[in-house]
Amino acid sequence: MNKDQTLKSKKTNLNSNLLGLFIFMVAVFIVMGLIKPQTYFSAANFQSMCFQFPEIGILAIGVMLPMITGGIDLSMVGISNLSAIVAALFMIHVIPEGASEGTQVVMVITAFALAIVVGIACGFFNGLIVTKFGTPPMIVTLGGQYLFMGIAIILTEGKPQLGFPEFFQELGNGTIGGAIPIPLVFFIIVAVITYYILQKTPYGLKLYLIGANQKASRYSGLKVDSLLRKTYGAAGLMSAIAGFILIARTNQANADYGTSYTLQSIMIAVLGGTNPNGGAGTVSGVVMAVLTMQFISTGINTMGLSNVNFLRQLVWGVALIAVMAINYFSAARKAKKALQST
Secondary structure: OOHHHHHHHHHHHHHHHHHHHHHHHHHHHHHHHOOOHHHHOOHHHHHHHHHHOHHHHHHHHHHHHHHHOOOOOOOHHHHHHHHHHHHHHHHHHHOOOOOOHHHHHHHHHHHHHHHHHHHHHHHHHHHHHHHHHOOOHHHHHHHHHHHHHHHHHHHHOOOOEOOOOHHHHHHHHOEEOOOEEHHHHHHHHHHHHHHHHHHHOHHHHHHHHHHHOHHHHHHOOOOHHHHHHHHHHHHHHHHHHHHHHHHHHHOOEOOOOOOOHHHHHHHHHHHOOOOOOOOOOOHHHHHHHHHHHHHHHHHHHHOOOOOHHHHHHHHHHHHHHHHHHHHHHHHHHHHHHHHHHO
């Protein structure tokens, strides 16, 4: 099989997996909706769902990037909280009480920029340790999680940070035109930009090459270490955006927010077709995965059962295993057919 045929085969498999995930997402949406149709299929419920998943969706897109290279980032929640706390402290102590709306806008934008700088710096720090010392990303980022969380606790003395301006609260709870949640707009922007970078730029192609075979990528002349540092920096950027949205939605900042988001974001990335060993992963797959998880979560909530969190985690786990099993057997069947045809 020549190179063109190999690429065509990989593209066909990718499209097949995405189609399968799309069908699974639609099936979940319908099944969950049939539990309580009048409640589930209401406009208010759709709007509520659109407020709930953007931050975890952005984290999942962020965790996908190092996974494509064959690495992983377990520190994203720590980076998210630290970035958000720096922004929160800035807004609380710098924005004067009774400030005009114009002043609030400028200060909130500045706080957002501070959060972005902190997020990128933390992510770049992870990448630097990984590339300079050759330490496994899992160990580095797990240590980074505790490091960043510890700094956040020191800054806040373990206390929640309150007292944000009204304009900032609107970013987390407001809508555009009375219908489109602002957090959803952030998610769409992040998803579209990341999709373009991965699919339409040389940087995206190089990420997939590194994940497929890092040693061969080095021999071919790629600046692997530089690309990895940029990738972990980009993951930190995503973390900062997610943290900023989260504290705007909840109207407070804490050093231990979203502790369950780490495993959830990894689960969503894998469910969306990201290969933990590297070389594969798409934004469209992650988007469908996070929507599937949200459909399941909302459907379970409408049941009005006790122990909802445990039931939700059980269903998420079953869904993840089912999709991975389907993808595995599908790939094995196609590989067998390809072998028989040669």
